[in-house]
Amino acid sequence: MRNKFFTTKTLLYPALFAFVGLMGCNPEEDMNPTGELSQEATQMAQGINPKSNVKLHKNQYVVLSSSETMSADIAAQLNAANGKVISLLEQAGVATVYSEDPNFVANASKINGVRSVVRDLEVQWYNPDDMKIVELSNVGTPPASGDDDRFFDLQWGHAAIKAPEAWNAGHRGSGVRVAVLDSGFDLDHPDLAPNIDLAASKNFVPGEGLSYALSGVGSHGTHTAGTIAAADNGIGIIGVAPEAKLILVKVLRDSGSGSFSWMMNGIVHATQQGANVINMSLGAALPRNGKFLNDNGTPEDPSDDFIESDTKAVQELLIAINRATSYATKNGVTVIASAGNDANNGNADKSLVHIPSSSTGVISISATAPRGWALNPFGTFMDDFASYSNYGTSDVHFAAQAVTTCIRVMR
16 A cells, blocks of 8 residues: 555546545436526425425335334234334334235324324435446556556545545544445445445345346446445545445435335444444435325326325424434434435525435535546636535535546446
């Protein structure tokens, strides 16, 4: 291992790679070619969520107990009410239940100790097909900096936060356990494998495995995990904390969608596995009024849309996620989440609530980015506010370098 530094020479590749994967790989996907917000983003700004982003499950429910714990007795009664308990988060007082019985909500709500029964959410957290992927073969000229990690010079975020200075002072993440809640992961990637705690990692997505299985697109989970803790091994890139241990928790399908309940399960699991930090590079904006836009015909015809309203579901789901994040923070875990990429001003627009970044104890991170870095990497201000990022003092705690292009090292 050699000391890390950035050279003032011209960088070899006009690509970008950020230091912390909080904002997703392609945050500009909400903008149309004219630079204006897309119809979908505009609808979200009006307090209505398109069906493509958030919809209510038909037969899957989130059950909250009256207190922040849930007894096995309540779980047994939920089963007796013709429900199948999928997961029981006793420490947070939340259960996920599947039932096709039309009377399940009414019957389960009568159980002593049950606060509420609401439908779970299905969220399209991101679309992997929209990500910008730069595939680089592990061959060619070493970086101009002379560093032994071949694509180190592309990681402008390290320079922005002065990560090399921290590494050279001995701060490299040793002894820290970081849980990454995301989609599937490339478990045998040479930059990740040395730091993965596979025994503590877990998959919460039915029908899929912890490993990323799709072809043709980059894995958001792999990218995020590598940004956080890719090993300093002289192969590809280096993470911000190259000696930290990774707890990989799959809470999203490889396609980028996932249930609200999977995220809550992932938070509790990571806490129980001794995570010091939980990173959630994901988020969804929920309308506080509980109005969700659904399509009743062809997507091309807005007149076919209708609005489904369930204000109680939004209110209770916010309480449920707050219980999960509170459980984590009470156990000493630092929980971090993306503030969102909808260009929403939280100070002016109170119609939307962003999860999980707005949840109890969660540190919400907005995005910054450089301008013209590829052309002039060392004469560029790197802390410009990213135009697509959510903002507002009520919604954001800190800002960090955002991801604009993912790099996948081919092996």
